[in-house]
Structures are given as C-alpha cells and as structure tokens.
Amino acid sequence: MLIDSHGRKVSYLRLSITDRCNLRCLYCRPQSEWVFLPHEQILTFEEMFELVDVAKIAGVEKVRLTGGEPFARKGFIPFLARLHAKYPSLDLRITTNGTMLAGRVQELREAGVACLNISLDTLQRAKFEEITGVDAYGLVRAGIDACLAAGMRVKINVVALKGINDDELPEFVDFARDLGVDVRFIEFMPIGYQSRWSRDNYWPAKDIVAAVEELVPLDEVREASRNSGPAKMYRIAGGSGRIGVISAVSNHFCESCNRFRVTSDGKLRTCLFSDKEYDVRSILRDPQHSTQELLELFARANQEKPMGYRLLQDRQTNQVCDRAMTAIGG
Template sequence: MLMDRHGRTVSYLRLSVTDRCNLRCLYCRPAEAISFIPHERVLSYEEMIEIVAAAQELGVHKVRLTGGEPFARKDFVPFVARLHARFPKLDLRITTNATMLAGRMPELRDAGVRTVNISLDTLSPHTFAQITGVDAHRVVLAAIEEALASGIRVKINAVALRGINDTELPAFVDFARTYGVDVRFIEFMPIGYQCRWTEENFWPAEEIVAAFHAMEILRPETNTEPHSGPARMYRIIGSQGRLGVISAVSHHFCASCNRLRVTCEGRLRTCLFSDEEYDVAGVLRRPDYQRTQLLELFQRANAAKPLGYELLAARKRTNVCQRVMTTIGG
C-alpha cells in the first residue's frame, strides 16, 4: 500500500504515453514553439507495462493513459490490449482529444476499454479553433457519437475559461441531456512554462455551481465510482446526463488525493503543482534492475508527497510548475 505522511492512500496512476499532440490548446502549451522529447528518452511500452505491474503490486487499481495525445503514438491501441490482457481486473481509462478516435471503437472494445474521457471545451466550431488552433470540432463530435453508439461510456472534460466559454453552460446542459454523458468543468490551472493563465480568464467553480443551481434542473449527486477523482457532480433531472466541476485552484481537494503521475520519459510526479520528480526510467534501465528497486522508489516518493494547495498559495497562482502540461500528462 502506498500511504503518505498525511494518511492519503494511492489507488490511481496517470501514465503519459507521449508528449506529442496535434492540438495547441491555449491552457496546455505555451505560445511559442516547443520541442518534443526525443524518442530515445521516451519509455518503451515494455517499460510502461513494468511500471503498471509495480503500481498494481502497491495497491493501484485504476490507470489512466494520457498524453499529449495518446493516439498520436504508434501502436497505442495494441499496447492498451496488452495491458488489458496482462491486468484484466485493472480499471483502464484513456483521456484523448478524440481527433484520432473515429473508426477505433471495435478495437478499443476488444482491448478492454469501456470509458474514454474526451477534451471538449466548447460546442462552437469557431471557439474550438480559437482554443485549440485547429478546425476539428466536427471530427470530435463525430467520434463522441461513434463511441456512444458502440457502447463506450464518454466523459467530457471542459476547461472553464472566462470570456471564452463561460456563456455555454445552457448548451452544455442540452449536450449532456441529449447524449446522456458527464460534462465536467475543470478550473484553468496556472501550470507550466509560459502559462497563459490570468485572473481575468479564471472562471471559478463556485460561480459555475451557482449557475447550476440557478437553472433549477440539477441536483447534487454523490460520486460512488471506485477510485474516483475530485469532481463534484450534479444530475440533470429526468436525464442520464450530469454536469460537474473540478475546483483544482479555488477549493482544493488535497486531503483526498489518491493519484500519482508518470511522464512519458519516466519521471514520477507525486503532485501536479510540484516540480519534484523521481527518475523511474533510470531505475528501469539499470543493468541489475529488479522490481523491488522500483517499488522502493514509489514508496520513497509517495512518503514525501506534498500538499498541492500550499504550493499554489506560496506561488500566488503564478508559474506553479515549469513543466509544459503536455509533458506532464494532465
């Protein structure tokens, strides 16, 4: 079991398979061009499988595969199938921008995937291009419809951006009601090199929740999903659809944090707001590698896991960490 000094137990691992992405979302990547991590530094799929094996041995039950954009990496779906075959009881999830998702549903289902989280910050094609730098709104919507038609559950992640998508709550309510999906609004976080976060475009969760209540069609719902994240969810009355908020900045949930992150080049991060990293790749690539070495690294790192809200407060919501979000894995 991975328990830290604050009594928090880890059951959830976010594993980034690549830092490459075909979008350029304003909340994720800096304005100027960035260099991708060289291929030789990126973990092999075999190394990732060993990481998951070690994590499961330490009590992790849920693994989310992220990027960058995970489908941008060659042979990603066969890798997912290998993970499912090796760890059939593992709760295996994927977060994607869905631009490369269409046509993959049969092989995803065969690979054991039952839920995908899709980033969709707007229901307006024009605003989509403004946020991502790419005209792919129709492609994403088509992939969502295809996933639902195939029986794969869909959750929508929307970064809350004042002045950009803060007029779209009614449209997202209709979307969630029509498709029977979860839509979660995530507070814009001041993370990363040349982050474009400002107080002016920060749309706090409590304002979103107040808007939920004003609509009088939503009721709070307890999240009973095992190893769940920090979203506060609200059911749309008379519908399978739900809306929610993730208040990573304004209302911290550090006390219930149950996750660790491993970047695509094998750096373990215990807190999204901390630049402290532990060299997983270095351990895996030792000539005398044994799994006990990796287990010890995970235990040592988790023992020193900080409280993220203290870091956020100390840095006054600016330049909370120097990593670009695409290299962290979200």
C-alpha cells in the first residue's frame, strides 16, 4: 500500500491518454500554434495497461483517464473495454471536452462506461468560442444529450472565471436542476505553461456557493467514499441536480490527497502544484524490467509527495508547473 510520510494513502490514479486536444482553452492551452509530443514519446496502450496492472497491485481503486482530449486518440474505446473486462470492479472514469461524444455513446456503454465528466465552461455559443477558440458548443451539448438519453451519469466541470462566466450562474443552476446532473465549479488555478491565469479572473468557491444560495436553497452532501474526489457537493432543493465546488486554491485539500498523475509521456507526478517527475516510461521500455521496479518507483515517489499548498504559497506571484495542463492531465 502507498502510504506517504503524512499518512496519506494513494488509491486514485489520473492517467493522461494523450496531450493532443482540439480546443485551445484560455486557462489551459490558449496558443493557436502548439507543438505536441512526438508519437514515439507517448505511452502505448500496452504500456498504459501494464501501468494500471501495477497500480492495482499498489492499492489503486480508481483510475481516471484524461488528456488532452482522450477521444482524440485512436483506439481509446477498445482500450477502455479491455480495462473494464479485466478489472470490472475498478472505478474507471473519463474526463472529456465532449466534442467527440456524439455517435459513440452506445460503444461507450458496451465498453462498461457508466459515468462521464464533461467540461463545459459556458452555456452560450459565442462565449464558448471565446473561451475555447473553437465553435463547438453544439457538439458538446449534443454529446451531453446523447449520454443522458442513454442513461449515463453526467458531471459537468466548469472552470470558474470571474468576469467571463460568473454572469451565467443562474443558467448553470437551472441546467443542473432541470437535467439532473452535477455541475461542479473549479477554481481557476495558476497552473500550466502560458496559461492566461489572472487574479482578476479568480472566483473563489465560497463566493460561488454564497451566490448560488441567493438563488436556491442548498443542502450539503457528505460524500461517503474516500475516492469521491475533492468536490464539496450541494443538493439543490426541489430538483435532482447538484452543485459542487472544487476549492483547490482557496481551501486546499492536501491533507486528504489520495492521487498520483501519470502524463501521456510516462512521467509520474505526485502533486499538481509540483514539477517533480519520476520516469515511468524508461522502466516500462526496458525489456528486462520487472513489476517490482515500478512498485519501488511508486513507493519512492510517494515518500517524497509534498503538501502542494506550501508550493503554491511559495509562488503566489507566479504560475506553477512548467507543463501545459493538456500534458499534465489535470
């Protein structure tokens, strides 16, 4: 079991499938031109499958597949199906921008996927293009509708951007209540290479909750599972939907952090606010490597896992992380 020097147990792995993405979100990868990682540097699906194998041995119970945009990688759904077939009890999740979902929902259901996290930072088509650089709002809404029609659980991730999407709070509350989905507001974090983070756009979680409570009564929900994630959730009175906030900046949750991240090029990161990386790929590509080598790397990395909020405090005037969020995997 992976228990670090602060008593935190790793049970959750976030694995980036690819650094490629078809959007250029202002908080993630705003440049019109971007050099993606060479294909040979990206972990193969076989290498990723072995990585999940070892993570399971180490006590990981939940795996979230992210990007970039995971559906941008050919063969992603068959990879999902293979993982689910071998580990039916594994809590397997996906985070996607939703632009490539329509027409694939039945295939996803057959692969064993029952829940999706979909990024949607606005309910307005013009503003969607302003935030993402692409006119794809209709594609995302079609994907969400298809998932709901197929009986899948949907969680909507909204990066909270003061001065950009804070005026849409009533519409997001209605969206959650009318469709019966979770809408989770994520504090804008000063993370990622060339992100357009600005304190002027920072909208803290406590202000979001207070603003929602002026619109509808909320009941806080106590999540039972240790793998339920860092969101603080609230049930909307009179509806089946929920509102959540993820307060990564204003009210850190480092004491309960239970996750590792592995980038698409095979670098293990123990903390979102740290650029310290451990080379998993070089072990996986050594013909003589063993499961024990990977377990020992996991154990060493975990013992060096920092309290991320301290790193953030040390660099309050600067952004943290030298990689783009598409490469880190969120």
